Amino acid sequence: MKYHSASNVYFNIANINRCTGSEGPFKRMAIWFQGCNIYCKSCCNPELQPFRLAHLVSLEELIEIAFRAKEEFSIEGVTLTGGEPTMQIIGLIKLCAEFKKLDLGIILYSGNKIFDIPQELLKLIDLLVDGMYIEEFKEPGAAMKGSKNQDIHHLTKRYLNIKQNKEDRIHGSININDGAIINGDVLLF
Numbered sequence: 001m002k003y004h005s006a007s008n009v010y011f012n013i014a015n016i017n018r019c020t021g022s023e024g025p026f027k028r029m030a031i032w033f034q035g036c037n038i039y040c041k042s043c044c045n046p047e048l049q050p051f052r053l054a055h056l057v058s059l060e061e062l063i064e065i066a067f068r069a070k071e072e073f074s075i076e077g078v079t080l081t082g083g084e085p086t087m088q089i090i091g092l093i094k095l096c097a098e099f100k101k102l103d104l105g106i107i108l109y110s111g112n113k114i115f116d117i118p119q120e121l122l123k124l125i126d127l128l129v130d131g132m133y134i135e136e137f138k139e140p141g142a143a144m145k146g147s148k149n150q151d152i153h154h155l156t157k158r159y160l161n162i163k164q165n166k167e168d169r170i171h172g173s174i175n176i177n178d179g180a181i182i183n184g185d186v187l188l189f
């Protein structure tokens with residue numbers, strides 16, 4: 001690791017895209033968490049289900065990556081997906097609190113329903129898409145959800161009037177995958 005983690009909080013991260021137009025409105029950073037215990041049939045990311053160690057990334061590193069992405073790409077927010085982000089709940093609450101300090105909007109995808117997600121986390125989230133993915137209820141035209149049983153919860157007003165614009169796509173990205181670093185501006189592993 002490049003940095004010592006003063007907080008001693010680490011995440012098991014499968015992938016990061018520092019700037020994408022595909023994971024919600026505006027330009028945003030997307031983080032895919034490794035590990036999921038929901039096991040939806042026809043999961044769109046089955047490789048993210050196993051609780052294997054992917055990339056161990058500290059709280060401080062994730063904050064710095066987001067800070068730099070905001071400076072470099074003017075990202076509006078962050079999308080947390082997976083895998084199941086809430087399986088790393090203690091660190092996730094700390095991480096979201098730091099993202100709020102950077103004035104980043106936060107979208108959370110969870111296979112759990114809203115009533116199973118701690119309030120301490122929900123109060124930091126702007127938009128939540130909750131529920132399992134059920135292929136029988138697949139909804140290909142929907143902007144942000146995969147199946148009709150899932151719900152979109154606007155927990156703040158931040159994205160209330162937003163429709164995802166699919167024309168506003170990738171503006172540049174850095175992916176952390178298998179330890180590979182693209183762009184060379186963040187040295188993590």
Ligand code: SF4
Pocket residue numbers: 036037038039040042043044045046048049082083084110111112132133
């Ligand atoms: S919650 Fe998401 S990652 Fe987990 S099994 Fe369902 S679709 Fe896959």
